[in-house]
Amino acid sequence: MITQLMPAMVKVAERKIHSPEFATLYIDEPIDFKPGQFVMVWIPGVDEKPYTISHHSPDRFGITVEAKGIFSRKAVSLGPGDKIGIRGPFGNGFNMGNGHKRVAVVAGGCGMAPLAPLVEAFQTDNGPETLLIQGARSKSFLLYPDRFTAKAEICTDDGSKGYKGFVTDILVQKIKALPANLAPGFDMVYTCGPEIMMAKVFEICEAHGIPCQVSLERYMRCGFGVCGACVCGHAVVCKDGPVFGSKALRTMADFNTRALLKTGRSVPLNEYAAWRCQ
Amino acid sequence: MQTTFLGKTLHTPLVLASGVLGSNKAILERVWENGCGLPTMKSIGPAPREGHKNPTVIDLGNGMINAVGLPSPGYLNMEEEWQELSDRAFPINASIYGGSVDEFVRVAEFVSAKGPDFIELNISCPNSDQHGMIFGVNAQSSHDVVAAVKKVIHVPLIAKLTPAAPDIAGIAKACEDAGADAICAINTAGPGMVIDIESRSPVLAFKKGGLSGPMIKPIAVRCVYDIFRSVSIPIIGLGGISTGTDAIEIIMAGASLVGIGTAVRYRGITVFDKVNKEINDWLAAHGTTLEEIRGAAHREAL
Numbered sequence: 079m080i081t082q083l084m085p086a087m088v089k090v091a092e093r094k095i096h097s098p099e100f101a102t103l104y105i106d107e108p109i110d111f112k113p114g115q116f117v118m119v120w121i122p123g124v125d126e127k128p129y130t131i132s133h134h135s136p137d138r139f140g141i142t143v144e145a146k147g148i149f150s151r152k153a154v155s156l157g158p159g160d161k162i163g164i165r166g167p168f169g170n171g172f173n174m175g176n177g178h179k180r181v182a183v184v185a186g187g188c189g190m191a192p193l194a195p196l197v198e199a200f201q202t203d204n205g206p207e208t209l210l211i212q213g214a215r216s217k218s219f220l221l222y223p224d225r226f227t228a229k230a231e232i233c234t235d236d237g238s239k240g241y242k243g244f245v246t247d248i249l250v251q252k253i254k255a256l257p258a259n260l261a262p263g264f265d266m267v268y269t270c271g272p273e274i275m276m277a278k279v280f281e282i283c284e285a286h287g288i289p290c291q292v293s294l295e296r297y298m299r300c301g302f303g304v305c306g307a308c309v310c311g312h313a314v315v316c317k318d319g320p321v322f323g324s325k326a327l328r329t330m331a332d333f334n335t336r337a338l339l340k341t342g343r344s345v346p347l348n349e350y351a352a353w354r355c356q
Numbered sequence: 357m358q359t360t361f362l363g364k365t366l367h368t369p370l371v372l373a374s375g376v377l378g379s380n381k382a383i384l385e386r387v388w389e390n391g392c393g394l395p396t397m398k399s400i401g402p403a404p405r406e407g408h409k410n411p412t413v414i415d416l417g418n419g420m421i422n423a424v425g426l427p428s429p430g431y432l433n434m435e436e437e438w439q440e441l442s443d444r445a446f447p448i449n450a451s452i453y454g455g456s457v458d459e460f461v462r463v464a465e466f467v468s469a470k471g472p473d474f475i476e477l478n479i480s481c482p483n484s485d486q487h488g489m490i491f492g493v494n495a496q497s498s499h500d501v502v503a504a505v506k507k508v509i510h511v512p513l514i515a516k517l518t519p520a521a522p523d524i525a526g527i528a529k530a531c532e533d534a535g536a537d538a539i540c541a542i543n544t545a546g547p548g549m550v551i552d553i554e555s556r557s558p559v560l561a562f563k564k565g566g567l568s569g570p571m572i573k574p575i576a577v578r579c580v581y582d583i584f585r586s587v588s589i590p591i592i593g594l595g596g597i598s599t600g601t602d603a604i605e606i607i608m609a610g611a612s613l614v615g616i617g618t619a620v621r622y623r624g625i626t627v628f629d630k631v632n633k634e635i636n637d638w639l640a641a642h643g644t645t646l647e648e649i650r651g652a653a654h655r656e657a658l
């Protein structure tokens with residue numbers, strides 16, 4: 079059984095390769111789940127890292143990994159029968175609200191992973207009208223192209239698919255295109271992607287009086303709010319988050335500015351993003 | 357429940373244990389606002405250090421095992437943090453470590469000039485082969501490091517001890533004789549190990565790790581009890597304290613202040629307010645005070 083205590087060793091049931099950079103590993107085990115929550119994934123002898131649950135059904139879940147550094151490259155090379163340790167789920171997940179009529183979901187790159195189960199949950203009969211705005215560097219970085227029935231607006235930085243430009247441009251257009259008598263136009267905007275993109279989404283939402291929720295990443299160790307590795311201003315990302323609403327963001331000192339390295343040193347966000355585990 | 361500790365007024369008798377949350381000013385302040393009288397910073401080391409690979413912290417249900425491995429930016433790389441802390445409205449305890457007496461002295465002298473309210477010497481961490489515990493298990497080396505640091509700092513010195521010492525009361529006495537102003541006990545117990553039997557592999561990347569939380573409380577209570585009999589300086593008692601009655605117990609063993617670490621996992625950051633309230637309720641129900649119960653478990657025997 080997968081719990082927040084000792085990692086449970088489970089077999090990878092299936093691996094789906096999306097592109098040279100992305101693969102999803104499926105595990106045939108039940109796990110408690112709310113969209114936006116994450117698990118700690120342990121590869122014995124390598125390391126342990128947080129991954130959001132990107133696929134979920136009663137007897138199966140999946141994580142989607144972008145091959146980046148030593149750990150994630152190892153993870154995407156795993157196949158059926160390989161064993162990994164899982165503990166979790168951790169974090170608060172998205173607040174899906176009650177009776178939302180219209181929501182927007184703004185995803186950048188791998189940020190689609192936590193948002194995908196949210197979009198699926200909204201796609202049910204009495205769910206809100208959901209506008210999905212999905213962006214990536216180029217076509218091959220667009221995750222899950224055939225997964226949703228919801229309306230999707232696609233953008234790529236290089237124009238290889240959809241609009242050439244930023245998801246935030248589309249968000250502004252869509253907000254402005256809504257009839258003026260709908261105020262606010264969206265009941266909630268959900269976003270995950272590069273922090274600078276989420277900060278821009280937050281800024282746009284603030285300017286239009288729309289509440290928003292973002293999912294943050296920081297270096298993690300325990301995953302349950304004790305070690306302090308993941309703090310962002312006064313917020314403990316693994317425990318209070320990783321999803322934060324507008325109210326928390328307004329007073330979160332380090333949002334879109336600084337993050338702690340593995341040493342605990344506080345550095346500008348670009349320095350944090352360039353840092354690699356050895 | 358205001359308390360005076362080594363001449364400073366604290367708004368509650370609760371201390372945040374070092375290495376738990378205290379990574380920046382904002383979180384230290386948040387803990388203080390939630391009822392912690394004295395937040396302790398993460399241990400500061402002589403050089404940048406990343407700590408161990410994950411897994412580093414595992415919840416075993418009745419406590420945790422950890423080998424975080426003393427990550428630190430290094431004392432020379434924390435200028436912004438000291439800047440931010442300089443106009444703080446709350447007291448802080450700066451925990452430091454080193455791999456030799458010289459390193460302890462260098463870090464302590466520098467940190468002391470940054471104006472923390474207290475300096476805590478971590479001579480008790482089990483999670484590095486070169487730091488910490490090697491000092492705290494030996495009375496002579498504990499004495500040497502405390503005496504050397506005491507000469508170069510201008511704030512009260514707290515020595516943090518390990519329950520791995522064969523005679524923790526003797527170590528505490530050696531620290532007191534060397535000039536320590538208070539004792540903090542205990543650091544994590546063990547070290548212990550957990551093995552995943554499916555992969556046949558120790559779970560922690562460092563293999564061994566220190567135990568904390570409810571499972572070590574009886575060890576902590578015994579250590580504080582023994583130390584109380586051998587020294588006359590105040591004791592910060594910690595190790596598995598999660599509730600008001602746990603706090604009362606370790607105060608009866610002799611603690612002046614009570615530290616909380618792992619219980620943040622089980623009761624959230626608001627654990628401090630909760631424990632303060634539980635202490636007050638217990639004292640009120642029994643018509644007594646903290647001063648009256650401190651060391652009470654010794655009275656019949658003394």
Ligand SMILES: Cc1cc2nc3c(=O)[nH]c(=O)nc-3n(C[C@H](O)[C@H](O)[C@H](O)COP(=O)(O)OP(=O)(O)OC[C@H]3O[C@@H](n4cnc5c(N)ncnc54)[C@H](O)[C@@H]3O)c2cc1C
Pocket residue numbers: 116126127128129130131132141142143144145146147148149150151188191192294295296297298299320350351352353354355356410
């Ligand atoms: C809540 C949360 C959810 C995440 N979900 C996903 C996901 O669904 N898919 C995905 O591909 N990645 C996800 N990540 C990132 C993932 O944990 C790894 O950081 C990433 O896969 C790179 O790991 P690496 O070791 O290969 O790269 P490295 O070269 O070691 O590091 C690359 C970058 O990853 C970050 N990082 C490294 N170690 C950690 C760590 N222990 N905790 C947090 N960040 C770290 C740092 O920003 C670093 O700059 C998530 C992170 C968090 C915090």
Ligand SMILES: Cc1cc2nc3c(=O)[nH]c(=O)nc-3n(C[C@H](O)[C@H](O)[C@H](O)COP(=O)(O)O)c2cc1C
Pocket residue numbers: 304305373374375376398399413420422424426451478481516542543544567568569570572594595596597615616617618619
């Ligand atoms: C994740 C973690 C990290 C710790 N890091 C430090 C540290 O850097 N310095 C230190 O003196 N003690 C450290 N400790 C020990 C605690 O300060 C405390 O002494 C111990 O955990 C017992 O208290 P508790 O049971 O309330 O957690 C750490 C404990 C934990 C759980």
Ligand code: FES
Pocket residue numbers: 297298299300301302303304305306307308309314315316317
């Ligand atoms: S990862 Fe340990 S507090 Fe968040």
